[in-house]
Amino acid sequence: MKRLLQFIFALLLLFTFSCNNDSGEQNQQGNDDEVAGLTAEEGLMALKINCYSCHNPLAPSHDELLAPPMVAVKFRYQNLYPDREAFISHMTDFIHEPTEEKAKMKQPVQRFGLMPKTLLSQEEISDISAYIYDHQLEEPAWFAEHFEEEHGQKWVQKRSQKYLEKGRQIAGATFTALSGQLQAAMKRGGVPEASQYCNLAAYPLVDSLSKVHQTAIRRTSLKVRNPKDEPGQEEKEILETYARQDAAGEELKPIVKEIDPNTIAFYAPIRVNEFCLQCHGKQGETLTEENYEVIKELYPEDEAIGYSAGDLRGMWSIRFKKEK
Numbered sequence: 001m002k003r004l005l006q007f008i009f010a011l012l013l014l015f016t017f018s019c020n021n022d023s024g025e026q027n028q029q030g031n032d033d034e035v036a037g038l039t040a041e042e043g044l045m046a047l048k049i050n051c052y053s054c055h056n057p058l059a060p061s062h063d064e065l066l067a068p069p070m071v072a073v074k075f076r077y078q079n080l081y082p083d084r085e086a087f088i089s090h091m092t093d094f095i096h097e098p099t100e101e102k103a104k105m106k107q108p109v110q111r112f113g114l115m116p117k118t119l120l121s122q123e124e125i126s127d128i129s130a131y132i133y134d135h136q137l138e139e140p141a142w143f144a145e146h147f148e149e150e151h152g153q154k155w156v157q158k159r160s161q162k163y164l165e166k167g168r169q170i171a172g173a174t175f176t177a178l179s180g181q182l183q184a185a186m187k188r189g190g191v192p193e194a195s196q197y198c199n200l201a202a203y204p205l206v207d208s209l210s211k212v213h214q215t216a217i218r219r220t221s222l223k224v225r226n227p228k229d230e231p232g233q234e235e236k237e238i239l240e241t242y243a244r245q246d247a248a249g250e251e252l253k254p255i256v257k258e259i260d261p262n263t264i265a266f267y268a269p270i271r272v273n274e275f276c277l278q279c280h281g282k283q284g285e286t287l288t289e290e291n292y293e294v295i296k297e298l299y300p301e302d303e304a305i306g307y308s309a310g311d312l313r314g315m316w317s318i319r320f321k322k323e324k
């Protein structure tokens, strides 16, 4: 029986391969034997050739499926294994040797039968699983609605979860680096020495995070020190919302928004702590006149003072290039 399924699988493989020839611009080399370290294009092609014959994102309706859509599979695995390595290893393990015990999706197993074993090597499967984890997958047009009916959750919200995670990580890493360096510089030479270290541009980390995640990372505020940090229209609205919520004693949450079809924005509040007050506190009190002179010299238009510990200082504004 297993042999037969394998044979069908191989046939399907051939079939989809020949059917895909018309999508000419994509490169089909390297998919039969080695798919190591897949580029976005290679990954998509590998899915089309090896997986989408059954996990078809173009299935016209829920009733015309041969397997759950790959976005649904990904969603299930991501919930169970948010960590990238765990996700890849569990998915690879199942695909390499599918069994009912390993299956995480019991309903699909009943409806479609267990997935047949593939002819791909473990390494190829692992590369495809990594691609699935790293990239946003095409989803059937009916899927969001179906998902919301079935699970009572907003699918679009779920999808934004990833950007929320990334945004939190980037903001967290940046803030940690910044606070550490600021404090060290403060010890070395007080405010005059440390003043350059509250500038994101002073951090190679920000630069490399931006490159790795294809992001633009900045901070903004309703009262800025550096005029470059002045908010844009959209940012201003979010800042005002945060300020209103803060005044009402509500919890301020990070926000993910689609700016345009190619761009996702992440926002999160920034508060001041005791330490920040040496440069952002009340003039003549927590912020000494002496220190403020230094700051005023560097930033003649400064508005970023008068804060107390715990106050809302501004927010992170991070833009991601939307993954396809």
Ligand code: HEC
Pocket: 009, 012, 047, 050, 051, 052, 053, 054, 055, 066, 067, 068, 073, 091, 094, 095, 098, 102, 103, 104, 105, 106, 108, 109, 112, 113, 114, 115, 116, 118, 120, 128, 129
């Ligand atoms: C011949 C049809 C077919 C092909 C081709 C196929 N699958 Fe599947 N797959 C299924 C079916 C049917 C299920 C649902 C039943 C199950 O979970 O075993 C499934 C389920 C899965 C699951 C979830 C298993 C679980 O935990 O329940 C993963 C992961 C998966 N497929 C990945 C892939 C990947 C990646 C490819 C391409 C390399 C692929 N499949 C190719 C039919 C297929």
Ligand code: HEC
Pocket: 179, 182, 186, 190, 191, 194, 195, 196, 198, 199, 200, 219, 220, 221, 223, 224, 225, 226, 227, 229, 270, 271, 272, 273, 275, 276, 277, 278, 279, 280, 304, 313, 314, 315
């Ligand atoms: C040593 C003085 C100093 C300390 C301490 C300091 N800052 Fe700053 N802060 C500055 C300077 C100078 C700028 C302008 C940086 C630039 O040119 O981009 C700035 C800018 C900012 C900005 C960007 C928006 C704007 O006004 O331009 C935020 C947000 C901010 N600081 C928050 C904080 C927080 C939160 C802390 C405490 C964790 C802190 N700062 C501690 C000096 C300081």
